[in-house]
Amino acid sequence: xxxxxxxxxxxxxxxxxxxxxxxxxxxxxxxxxxGANGAGKTTTMRIVLGFLRxxxxxxxxxxxxxxxxxRRTWGYMPEERGxxxxxxxxxxxxxxxxxxxxxxxxxxxxxxxxxxxxxxxEYADRKAESLSKGNQQKVQYIATILHDPDVILMDEPFSGLxxxxxxxxxxxxxxxxxxxxxxxxxxxxxxxxxxxxxxVAIVDHGRIVTAGPTREVKRSTGHQVVRVATSTDGDIGxxxxxxxxxxxxxxxxxxEVRVDTGTDPQAVLHAAMSHGxxxxxxxxxxxxxxxxxxxxxxxxxxxxxxxxxxxxTQP
Amino acid sequence: xxxxxxxxxxxxxxFEVRVRTRSFGFGTLLLVIGVVAIALLPVIVRYIDRxxxxxxxxxxxxxxxxxxxxxxxxxxxxxxxxxxxxxxAVPDYIVSRVDDLDTGRRQVIDGQYAxxxxxxxxxxxxxxxxxxxxxxxxxxxxxxxxxxxAIAVADRLDRLGVSAEDQAGLFGxxxxxxxxxxxxxxxxxxxxxxxxxxxxxxxxxxxxIFMMIIMYxxxxxxxxxxxxxxxxxxxxxxxxxxxxxxxxxxxxxxxVAFVQYAAVVVSGGLAxxxxxxxxxxxxxxxxxxxxxxxxxxxLLLAFAAFGVLGFLLYACLFAAAGSLVSRQEDVNTAVMPLxxxxxxxxLIAVYASTGMLDIRAGWMVALSHVPFxxxxxxxxxxxxxxxxxxxVLVSIALLVLMIVAxxxxxARIYRAGVLLYGQRPGARAVWHMMRSGI
Numbered sequence: 001x002x003x004x005x006x007x008x009x010x011x012x013x014x015x016x017x018x019x020x021x022x023x024x025x026x027x028x029x030x031x032x033x034x035g036a037n038g039a040g041k042t043t044t045m046r047i048v049l050g051f052l053r054x055x056x057x058x059x060x061x062x063x064x065x066x067x068x069x070x071r072r073t074w075g076y077m078p079e080e081r082g083x084x085x086x087x088x089x090x091x092x093x094x095x096x097x098x099x100x101x102x103x104x105x106x107x108x109x110x111x112x113x114x115x116x117x118x119x120x121x122e123y124a125d126r127k128a129e130s131l132s133k134g135n136q137q138k139v140q141y142i143a144t145i146l147h148d149p150d151v152i153l154m155d156e157p158f159s160g161l162x163x164x165x166x167x168x169x170x171x172x173x174x175x176x177x178x179x180x181x182x183x184x185x186x187x188x189x190x191x192x193x194x195x196x197x198x199x200v201a202i203v204d205h206g207r208i209v210t211a212g213p214t215r216e217v218k219r220s221t222g223h224q225v226v227r228v229a230t231s232t233d234g235d236i237g238x239x240x241x242x243x244x245x246x247x248x249x250x251x252x253x254x255x256e257v258r259v260d261t262g263t264d265p266q267a268v269l270h271a272a273m274s275h276g277x278x279x280x281x282x283x284x285x286x287x288x289x290x291x292x293x294x295x296x297x298x299x300x301x302x303x304x305x306x307x308x309x310x311x312x313t314q315p
Numbered sequence: 316x317x318x319x320x321x322x323x324x325x326x327x328x329x330f331e332v333r334v335r336t337r338s339f340g341f342g343t344l345l346l347v348i349g350v351v352a353i354a355l356l357p358v359i360v361r362y363i364d365r366x367x368x369x370x371x372x373x374x375x376x377x378x379x380x381x382x383x384x385x386x387x388x389x390x391x392x393x394x395x396x397x398x399x400x401x402x403x404a405v406p407d408y409i410v411s412r413v414d415d416l417d418t419g420r421r422q423v424i425d426g427q428y429a430x431x432x433x434x435x436x437x438x439x440x441x442x443x444x445x446x447x448x449x450x451x452x453x454x455x456x457x458x459x460x461x462x463x464x465a466i467a468v469a470d471r472l473d474r475l476g477v478s479a480e481d482q483a484g485l486f487g488x489x490x491x492x493x494x495x496x497x498x499x500x501x502x503x504x505x506x507x508x509x510x511x512x513x514x515x516x517x518x519x520x521x522x523x524i525f526m527m528i529i530m531y532x533x534x535x536x537x538x539x540x541x542x543x544x545x546x547x548x549x550x551x552x553x554x555x556x557x558x559x560x561x562x563x564x565x566x567x568x569x570x571v572a573f574v575q576y577a578a579v580v581v582s583g584g585l586a587x588x589x590x591x592x593x594x595x596x597x598x599x600x601x602x603x604x605x606x607x608x609x610x611x612x613x614l615l616l617a618f619a620a621f622g623v624l625g626f627l628l629y630a631c632l633f634a635a636a637g638s639l640v641s642r643q644e645d646v647n648t649a650v651m652p653l654x655x656x657x658x659x660x661x662l663i664a665v666y667a668s669t670g671m672l673d674i675r676a677g678w679m680v681a682l683s684h685v686p687f688x689x690x691x692x693x694x695x696x697x698x699x700x701x702x703x704x705x706x707v708l709v710s711i712a713l714l715v716l717m718i719v720a721x722x723x724x725x726a727r728i729y730r731a732g733v734l735l736y737g738q739r740p741g742a743r744a745v746w747h748m749m750r751s752g753i
Contacts, residue, residue, distance in 0.1 A: 046734070049553055051549075051552055051553075051734060052734070071553065071554055071555075074553060075553070076549070076550070076553040077550075078546060078549035078550060080546040080549070081546060081550075082542075082545045082546030082547035082548065082549065082550050083545065083547060083550075084332075084542075084545065084547055085545060086332070087332060095324070095328055096550065096551065096554060098324050099321055099324055099325070099551065099554035099555050100554050101320075140550075143550060147554075
C-alpha cells in the first residue's frame with residue numbers, strides 16, 4: 001500500500017542516469033528526495049509520472065502499476081515552472097483542471113478559492129506575464145493541486161522562493177499531509193527537507209545512498225552531535241584535544257562537535273565540567289540531514305554533477 | 316480523461332487564444348480586403364480607365380480618301396478587349412481631326428492630344444502615314460499601324476475601282492476553329508477565354524492551399540516551441556498524453572485556419588458573384604450575377620478535400636518538427652524540410668497551370684498521386700485538363716493513408732521531442748526516437 005519504486009534503470013546514451021533506484025513512500029507522508037543537481041531526481045520523477053520509460057524496473061501505487069491509475073491521481077510541479085504567459089490566470093487554471101476531467105464550473109470555484117487563500121484573487125483575470133515571480137509560483141502551485149490529486153510530486157519546489165513564500169509553501173505542504181495526500185518533493189536544499197519530511201531518500205549518481213524515516217536516516221551514520229557552551233568560550237582547545245570528538249562548528253554562542261560512533265557523548269559533558277568555568281549549554285542531538293549528506297555523498301558544493309547537462313539533452 | 320475530450324479541450328484553447336488576438340482580426344480583415352480588391356480588379360481598372368479617354372488627333376493632307384480615317388481609327392483603337400463588351404461604355408480613345416500638322420504637333424507637345432496621326436499622299440500615289448507621339452510603344456502604336464494598313468488597302472482597292480459594298484464583303488471575318496489533334500478525343504474543347512480562366516482558378520486555389528500549409532504550419536511549430544520554452548509543456552504533459560496535446564493543437568490551429576479561409580473565400584466569392592452588379596452600381600452600366608469561367612461544384616469539392624487533407628498531413632509533421640527544438644529562432648531550420656517539400660509540389664503545380672510544364676506528361680500524372688504533392692498538383696490537373704473521378708479518389712485515399720502514417724510518426728517524435736531541451740537532435744537521433752518512441 002505504498003508508492004513503490006523498484007529497481008529503476010535508465011540510460012541516456014553514454015550516461016547511466018539511474019542505476020537501480022529503489023525506495024518506498026507511504027501514503028500520507030511528506031517524502032524528501034534529496035540529491036545534488038543531476039543526481040537523477042528529475043529523471044526518477046519523470047519515470048514515475050510516465051513521461052519517460054525506464055529501461056528496467058517498475059513503479060506501483062497501491063500495488064497497481066502507476067500507469068494504470070487515472071491521470072488525476074497525480075499532481076506534478078516541474079522544476080522549471082511554466083505558465084501560458086499571455087493567458088489570464090483563472091482561465092489557465094480552469095484549462096489545466098479540465099484536462100484532468102474536473103468540470104469547468106467546479107474548477108472555477110476551486111481556483112478562485114485557492115487564489116483568495118494565497119491573496120492573489122485580484123489577479124484572476126490578469127495575464128500570467130503581469131504577475132510577479134512569487135505570485136506566478138503561487139499560481140503554479142494551485143495548478144498542481146487544483147484537480148485534487150492523491151500523490152503530489154514537486155521538483156525543487158523551494159528553489160528561487162523568497163523566505164515569505166518558502167514559509168507559505170511549507171504550510172501548504174503540511175496542509176496537504178493533513179488532508180491525507182502523499183507529497184514527494186525533490187530538493188538539494190536540506191533545511192526544508194529536515195523540517196517537513198517524514199521520510200527521505202538520498203540519491204547520488206543514479207543510486208539510492210540511503211532511504212527511510214528521517215530519524216533513522218539521521219542516525220544511520222552512527223555519529224551524534226553535541227552542542228556545548230561554557231563561560232570560557234574563547235578557549236576551545238580542551239574540546240579539540242578530546243579523543244573521538246571533532247569540532248564541526250566553532251561559534252560564539254556555542255560550539256558544535258561530532259562524536260564518533262561508539263563514544264559516549266557524556267564524555268564531552270564530563271570534560272566540560274572538569275575543564276572549569278560555568279557550563280551554559282549542553283545538548284545531544286542527531287546529526288542534521290546536511291551532515292548525513294556530507295558524510296554519505298560528499299560536500300554539496302559541487303552543484304553540477306555528471307548528469308546535470310545530460311538529463312535534458314538526451315532523448 | 317478520454318482522448319477525444321482532451322483533444323477537444325486542447326483544440327478549444329488553441330482556437331480561443333488565437334482568435335482573441337488583435338493580430339488575428341487585423342490579419343483576417345487585410346486578407347478579406349486583399350481578396351475583394353483582386354476579385355474586383357476588372358471593375359476597378361474599368362473605373363479608372365473611364366476617367367480619362369485618350370485623345371488622338373488626325374491630320375489628313377489628302378482629300379480623296381475612300382474611307383474616313385477618323386472612323387477607322389476610332390473603331391480599331393476601341394477594339395473591345397473583353398468577350399462581352401459594354402455597348403454603353405465611354406470609349407477609350409476619342410479621335411478628332413485637326414487642320415494643320417504644325418498646330419497638331421504643338422498640341423501633342425502641350426499634352427492636349429496623346430498622339431497625332433498624319434496621312435498624306437506621296438509622289439507614287441501611295442498613302443504615307445506618320446504617328447507623332449511621346450508614347451512610342453504599346454497598344455496604341457500597334458493599333459495605329461494596323462489602322463494605317465487598313466486605310467492604305469482600302470485606298471488601293473478604291474483606286475482599282477472596287478466599290479465600298481464589295482470591300483465590305485472582302486473584309487468579312489473568316490471561319491476559324493480549334494480542335495483536338497487526337498481524332499478519338501470527343502470531350503468538348505474549351506474556347507480560349509474559358510480555358511485560361513479555368514487554369515487560373517486552379518492556380519489560385521493551389522496558391523491558397525500552399526499559403527495555408529506554410530503559414531499555419533509554421534504557426535503550429537511556433538506554438539509547440541512556445542510551450543516548450545515557457546516550460547508549460549511539462550505541466551500539461553502530466554494531464555494529457557503527447558498525442559492528445561499534438562492532435563488538439565493541430566485541430567485547434569486548423570479551425571483557426573478554416574475560419575480565416577472561409578472568410579476569405581466567401582468574401583472573394585461574393586465579390587466575384589456580384590462583380591457585374593457592383594460594376595453597374597459604380598460604372599452605371601448593366602449586368603447581373605455571373606460565376607467565373609470553369610468554376611464547378613466538383614472543383615470546389617476537390618479544393619476543399621485537398622485543402623483540408625493536405626493541411627492535416629503537413630500540420631502534424633510541423634508539430635513534430637517544432638517539438639525538436641526549444642527556441643523560437645530554431646523553428647525555421649526545423650521546419651525547412653517540410654517547407655521545401657511543399658514548395659516543390661507548389662512550383663510544379665504552378666508551372667503546369669501556366670503551361671510551362673506539360674500537364675499531361677506521364678511523370679506529372681504519376682507525381683500527382685504522391686500524397687505530399689497531390690494537394691497541389693491534383694488541383695491544377697483537375698482545373699486544366701479534367702481528371703477521371705477514380706484518379707481523384709485514389710489520390711485522396713493515398714492522402715488519407717499517409718495522414719494516418721504521419722500522425723503515428725509525428726506522435727512518436729513529439730512524445731520524445733517535447734521533453735528535449737538544449738541542442739537540436741540530428742537526423743539519426745530523430746530516427747531513433749521514431750523507432751523507440753522515447
